[in-house]
Amino acid sequence: MSAMETAGIEPGFRDPVFDSQHTFRCILDAFGYVGRAQVLSRANTRIGPLDPATIAVCLTLTDFETPIWLDPVADSKPVRDFLAFHCGVTVTSAEASSFAIVGNPASMPRLDQFALGTDLEPQCSTTLVIQVPAFDGGPLVRLRGPGIQSDISLAIPSLPSWFWEDWQANHELYPIGVDVLFTCGSSVLALPRSVSVEV
């Protein structure tokens, strides 16, 4: 990328080493304490339609080893330029992606359109980063599984009507399957494949 092209690119983390460490720990807590939102206090950059949490997750976890898929809302020149410059990622198809960035959940592909991994390599599946307008106010579901003491309810709005049905089908493939990180503003909330849902 030439100097002229990088001129308009927003800065990433203020301190890449410490901010990505801090953000990772919040994401780890999100995977450890499922259904509970974690605030990414180092998330500070919004790019186009993408919230600071969505961008912070990309800055923390993606690089040239993790091809990503962008949905039509996320897929814009500022987002592509930013991720290419700061993370060195390449953009790929949904089924070949390590991470998938969903800016508009209402029109997202069905969960089985992403990489699901295999019995021998369940780790080779897509992590979906789904940006939502809020973590509450949507239809109520009940989650159970590792990371949850007994059960926890969740009411994420703006998901497609098929989402929880697909999620249960994803869970039934366990240990194969996708993992989800919901993002909103500066917060994240994880939904690992080990978790089952009751609508």
Next chain:
Amino acid sequence: MTANQEGAARGGRRSAYNFAYLDEQSKRMIRRCILKAMAVPGFQVPFGSREMPLAYGWGTGGIQLTASIIGPDDRLKVIDQGADDATNAVSIRRFFKKVTGVETTEQTSAATIIQTRHRVPETALEERQILIYQVPSPEPLKRLEPREAETRKMHAYGEYGLMSVQLYEDISRFGHIATTNSYPVMTNERYLMSPSPIPKFDNPKLGKNPAIQLFGAGREKRIYAVPPYTQVRSLDFDDHPFKVQRWTQSCSLCGATESYLDEILMDDKGQRMFVCSDTDYCATRKESQQASSNDGTSGSPAHPSREAEKGPNS
């Protein structure tokens, strides 16, 4: 930046290391593997193990995990067979002090990250604490099937019949299951897992623990995890239920009857005593006993050093 971060950044420059030694690319790769391990409890995620300035057998798997998660605001505790003052623990603690500048502690309840070999602390862990196990041998099926390609398939298809056969052979030979360390567990009712060489006494602490438990094997290049509140079941049979070790003695220093005891040789005449393996637990109990008895004399014996017994992993 917090004051700690500035100190850590300065320390990093002075010693010409990256913060926490690993480069950012390696940390990112390991962090991604940790999240996969959290999503599939008990599954061994392969990772690109990096060269560390300590030899394999000195906990390089655990060190890489700690290096990938630690930040300037953490308080690190390192134990080896329960002791903060064992050689392995001291050198790892010194390493992280040098490459991160973080605060270290011996107090289980004050630590945010605890790196351990061979024990789970007696003091119950809390949410958001992270327990990192140094694992010399991550494969629970290795004794039964030395070929890695085969054990991977057995995990993939949940073919664990051999393990039960092995345990049952124990019972028919010895009348009970003879395995006392690395006693195999079933994690989240899906993956057979080796809980590193902890004594089976500690197995019940693995399940439904509020803390995050991460396991790192450097030589074998595997990371696995037990997220908080995950079901972990020690393998057993209806007619031979799982039992932990019990001692008829109590700790000679603090009187504990519920902790894991080490037998210490006191002199060359064969005199022995039993003391808690967890030195922080033992010291904390002794302190509170002294405070409540209010006698103030300093006559109580110090924890004997067991340095010599704590060499590197095989």
